[in-house]
Amino acid sequence: MLQYFLLINDSNVLEMGEKKVNSTSNFIETLNTIGYRVQSITTQNIIEKKVLNPIDAVILRVRISDLFQWTQKIISIKDVPLIWWCDSYTSDNDECKLNLGIDGMIFPQMEPAKLHWCFQLSANHHQLKTQWKKERQQLLFKLEERKWIEQAKGIISKMKNIPEAEAYDFLRKQAMNDRKRLADVAISIVKVHQLLNE
Structure with missing residues (x-):
């Protein structure tokens, strides 16, 4: 069961102004309200093992063009479920790619029950993927x-x-x-x- 998330925010997205995008703090508050713990950092922070040690999953609020690079960087440090935050700023082009390296996808306007389901499916997908890699x-x-x-x-x-x-x-x-x-x-x-x- 996923409990503790690391939310990585693209610093360029944040510079556009939180009022234009769905507020990160509102999203974190929603997750905290329904029993999840979230630590938030920006892409300018250095991702180290000590940052990822207590983490059960990572939510990536980065542009789709940078997503695969970020998934590879995180997996090289710790293999955890990776969930992409999809909104109008992170999905900045119409190109749909299948191999993004993610286990799930969330939308900031999702209701708590849907977020629970998304996190559960992401954890299951990650577990299956890990099992397939071992096999x-x-x-x-x-x-x-x-x-x-x-x-x-x-x-x-x-x-x-x-x-x-x-x-x-x-x-x-x-x-x-x-x-x-x-x-x-x-x-x-x-x-x-x-x-x-x-």
Whole structure:
């Protein structure tokens, strides 16, 4: 559950005058009233780990042209749900981009119940995205291991003049005897083979 937000305001938007745009202070007051805590800074502030440590999510009130850059900057420090504040000043062009790096979007005139739903959906989207990233990394890791095993099988098969199925059994037995992972034994074999062939 998201509780503590960091609101990053584009300093250029704020310079246009709060009367022209929906007031940040009114929005923060609304969030505080419905049980959320908000810390507000401008884009001129330096974003550090200590600023993001207690934060559950970040609301970005920045122009759409700067949004992806900001999402990348924040994610490099802390991976939290990112929510874009969309109004006439932040969506300053008609270009609709799909890859903005955000988990949700809010509009300053949203009612409290809709803000709750938006924050819940943003948290869920972020959780799914994080899970997909982990699964992708695991699949890439397994694929890389598989490549080493296939190379080692080919080397053993050629050196011992045996079929690849037997080479795989040999590799597996060697890993069991050495009490090592199959991929680690395969990597050692391929690297030694490359070293000897240089």
